[in-house]
Amino acid sequence: MAQAPNILFLMADQLRGDTLTPEHPCVAPNLKGLAARGVSFARGYTPNAVCSPARASLMTGLLPHNHGVLEVTHCTDDDQSCLRPERVHWAQQLRAAGYRTAYFGKWHVERTHDLARFGWTVDGESGRPEFHARMKTGRATGGDAPPPQGRLLGGATAGYAARPFFGVADDAKSHRQLETVADLGAEFIRDAAGRGEPWCCFLSCTMPHDPYFCASQDRARYDAETLALPPNARDPMTDKPGLYRKCARVFADLTDRERREAMACYFASVTQIDREYGRVLRVLGETGADENTLVVMTADHGDFLGAHGLYCKNIGAFEEAYRIPIIAAGPGIARGAVSRARVGLQDLGPTLLDLAGVAPIPSPDGRSFADVLRRPDRVAGPDAGLAEYYGSRYRLTQFVYWEGDWKLVFNGFDFDELYNLREDPFELTNLAARPERAGDLRRLTAGMWRRLRETGERHVVNASYPPLRLAPYGPGVAESVQAPEGVQP
Numbered sequence: 001m002a003q004a005p006n007i008l009f010l011m012a013d014q015l016r017g018d019t020l021t022p023e024h025p026c027v028a029p030n031l032k033g034l035a036a037r038g039v040s041f042a043r044g045y046t047p048n049a050v051c052s053p054a055r056a057s058l059m060t061g062l063l064p065h066n067h068g069v070l071e072v073t074h075c076t077d078d079d080q081s082c083l084r085p086e087r088v089h090w091a092q093q094l095r096a097a098g099y100r101t102a103y104f105g106k107w108h109v110e111r112t113h114d115l116a117r118f119g120w121t122v123d124g125e126s127g128r129p130e131f132h133a134r135m136k137t138g139r140a141t142g143g144d145a146p147p148p149q150g151r152l153l154g155g156a157t158a159g160y161a162a163r164p165f166f167g168v169a170d171d172a173k174s175h176r177q178l179e180t181v182a183d184l185g186a187e188f189i190r191d192a193a194g195r196g197e198p199w200c201c202f203l204s205c206t207m208p209h210d211p212y213f214c215a216s217q218d219r220a221r222y223d224a225e226t227l228a229l230p231p232n233a234r235d236p237m238t239d240k241p242g243l244y245r246k247c248a249r250v251f252a253d254l255t256d257r258e259r260r261e262a263m264a265c266y267f268a269s270v271t272q273i274d275r276e277y278g279r280v281l282r283v284l285g286e287t288g289a290d291e292n293t294l295v296v297m298t299a300d301h302g303d304f305l306g307a308h309g310l311y312c313k314n315i316g317a318f319e320e321a322y323r324i325p326i327i328a329a330g331p332g333i334a335r336g337a338v339s340r341a342r343v344g345l346q347d348l349g350p351t352l353l354d355l356a357g358v359a360p361i362p363s364p365d366g367r368s369f370a371d372v373l374r375r376p377d378r379v380a381g382p383d384a385g386l387a388e389y390y391g392s393r394y395r396l397t398q399f400v401y402w403e404g405d406w407k408l409v410f411n412g413f414d415f416d417e418l419y420n421l422r423e424d425p426f427e428l429t430n431l432a433a434r435p436e437r438a439g440d441l442r443r444l445t446a447g448m449w450r451r452l453r454e455t456g457e458r459h460v461v462n463a464s465y466p467p468l469r470l471a472p473y474g475p476g477v478a479e480s481v482q483a484p485e486g487v488q489p
Contacts, residue, residue, distance in 0.1 A: 004097070004356050005331050006293040007200040008189075008284060010277050012270075013051065013106060014209040014313065015299035017044055017323035019270050026267045027221050030278030031297055031327070036336055038295070038329025039373050043342040045402070046301040047365075047387045049313045049321040052081065054300040055109045058345040059118065060087045061366030063388060065457045070390040073111045083110035088361045090349030091119030094200050097358040102188045105181040105204030120202070122188075150213070151258055157250065165311075166212035166265040168219050175215060175272065178205040182276035186283040193287040198356070203280065208269030210303070210312050218268035218275075224260040227267075230320075232426040233259070235308045239430040241414035243396075247315035248308065259306050266305055294330035294355055296348065307426070314392050317400050317409040317417065318427055322387055330355075333373045341372045341381020342402055365455050384483075386451045397460065401448035404484070408432075408444035412460070412470050418444065432472070445473040446481035453478065 010031075019026040020035060047057045048064050056062075056069040060083075064070050068084040075081075091101050103120035107113055115121075150167020169175070185203045192199045237245050254262075277297075284290045302321045304310035313321040326343060329335075332355060343351075346366035353360050354368040372381040387400040397412035407427075409417035418432040418441055431437040452461050453475070461475050 003196070003292060004099070004198040004358075006192075006198055006289055007094075007099075007352055007356065008185075008280070008293050008295045009200070009202040010280070010295070010297045011105075011202070011204040012208065012273055012297075012299040013204075013206050014301060014303045015270065015273075015325060016302040016305065016320060017325050019267070020297070020325045020327065025222075025227065027218075027271045028274035030274045030281055031325075034281070034295060034297055034329050035327045038327055038333050038335065039337045039339055039376050041326040041339050041341060041343055043340055043385075043402075044298070044324050044326030045322050045342065045344050045385055045387060046299075046324050047344050047346050048389055049301040049317075049387070050389070050392050051108045051300050052110075053390075054345055055107075056083055057365075058298075058300070058348060059089045059091070059109050061090065061346050061349045061361050061363035062087060063346060063365045063386065063455055063457075064390065065388060065459070066365060066455065069110060071392050073108065075393050078111065089118040090353055090361050091200065091202075093119070093353055093358050093361055094356070095119045095121070097356070098197060099356075099358075100192065100195070100197050100199040101202075102185075102199070103202045103204070104184040104188075105177065105202075106206050107204070150211075151261070153250070164211040164213070166210075166262045167214075168216050168265070169213040170215050172213040174206045174209070174213060178207055178273065178276050181205050182279050185280045189280070189283050189287055189289060193289060203277070205273060205276075207273055208266050208303070212262055212265040212269060214265045214268035215272050218271040219265060221271055222264040222267055224257070224264040227260045227263050229256060229259055229263075230305070230307045230426070232308050232428055233306050235426075235428055237308060239433075240308075240417060241411055243414060244308065244310070244316050248310055251309055251311055262311070263305060266303065292331055294328065294333070294352065296352070297325060297327040298345065298348065299324045300345070317387075317389065317398055319407075319421070319425075322400060328373055334376050337376040339372050339376045339381060341369060341376075341379075342383055342385040343369045343372070343381065344385055344387070384447060384451065386448070386455070399448055399452070399460070401444060401451065403444055403447050406440060406444055408441070408448055410445070410448060410471055416441075416472060442473055442477060443481055443484070445471060446477045447483060449473075449475040449478040450483065 020031050046054045048054045052069050052072040053064040056067045060067045069081050071081045101120050102122045103115050151165045152162040153165035181203050188201050304320045307320040310316050350366045350368040351370050354370040371379045384403045389398040399410040401408045405422035407419045416432045417430045419427045
């Protein structure tokens with residue numbers, strides 16, 4: 001009987017979905033090469049565009065309203081945004097099936113950092129107890145002091161301290177952490193060679209998250225003057241929620257040259273990730289494990305990087321923050337295919353368990369897309385998706401629902417948004433208030449309610465109290481409007 005496949009999981013923090021496509025100017029030969037020998041998703045998305053909720057969805061296969069982590073854990077009190085303890089993680093299923101597991105790098109799923117509770121183990125089993133200590137300390141000491149040639153942000157806003165934004169910093173803490181994560185992953189793979197047991201190794205770095213600090217050798221790969229600003233960089237957002245415009249004020253004084261430099265530093269950070277994860281992929285080949293290893297590359301969320309005049313993520317439900325790279329390669333997976341199935345982070349755990357032949361985790365939200373990976377030319381996969389956002393430090397409620405080419409953003413704090421992503425990929429024109437689009441708004445709202453009910457959301461679905469009737473159509477519209485033929489959630 002053939003050995004169960006190994007799993008190598010590569011994760012970045014705040015990596016846009018477009019950066020690893022063949023046509024993108026970002027230099028990432030190793031990760032783009034991974035996509036060329038596997039399946040990548042043109043419509044991969046995060047269920048929440050901030051770290052902890054997205055990562056908790058990845059681990060549990062659940063949407064945030066079901067796993068309980070609604071904000072980044074360090075922004076809330078200890079009794080808030082807590083992962084519900086009864087939720088099963090896919091690494092626990094792998095452990096139960098005889099997999100050896102290891103996790104190196106940023107966790108940020110929940111606040112205990114007791115990874116063994118969730119199926120991830122290294123110390124003792126690997127015979128290398130120094131792994132854990134090295135992960136804490138990295139290769140060197142020092143902090144993230146703003147580089148003298150970098151850009152500070154926020155100092156012009158009265159009462160707010162200046163904050164590093166972008167620049168060259170060869171010894172930044174995030175760089176050392178990335179190198180350490182790659183070192184530990186390579187050592188784990190070498191140590192696992194010849195053991196005869198399947199393994200799952202998860203590598204998680206903190207780049208290219210802002211501040212966009214990059215290494216000088218990677219920054220030298222880019223000419224900022226040749227980088228084009230996004231087509232929506234000067235979107236006045238007059239047809240969008242006022243909160244978006246309020247957030248954009250923070251970045252309003254950036255010059256076009258500085259905006260291009262920020263892009264160059266961000267892309268250079270991705271190049272550094274590619275170099276370090278490329279080392280791990282080479283070790284996979286050197287040990288002969290590549291023939292029986294499923295490799296996944298993804299991120300927790302994206303980054304606006306100047307789109308609509310915004311940076312980072314949080315305020316704004318635009319594609320640049322919600323679209324992420326989802327790439328899978330390995331045994332049983334088609335080669336060189338791009339799928340238009342809409343899949344999310346919450347689907348990855350069920351998919352890996354399916355490909356490994358391991359018992360699934362209970363989840364009303366995450367669904368395996370293993371059939372798409374095996375036969376992307378024959379299996380269309382889901383054409384609808386749901387994401388949700390509950391604010392970060394500032395409380396608010398927002399649901400994002402995709403169906404085919406359409407996207408609805410239900411804003412519990414302002415008026416809503418409706419976009420046709422095929423006709424308007426840069427989301428410049430909000431159609432929600434257009435009378436001629438009332439039918440589309442009704443249909444998308446019905447789809448949103450239908451998906452929320454399917455996943456057991458009960459707070460907004462049951463908000464019938466008159467002052468809380470903020471959606472353009474109530475939940476009852478889900479019964480009167482049928483889903484379009486061929487649309488799969």
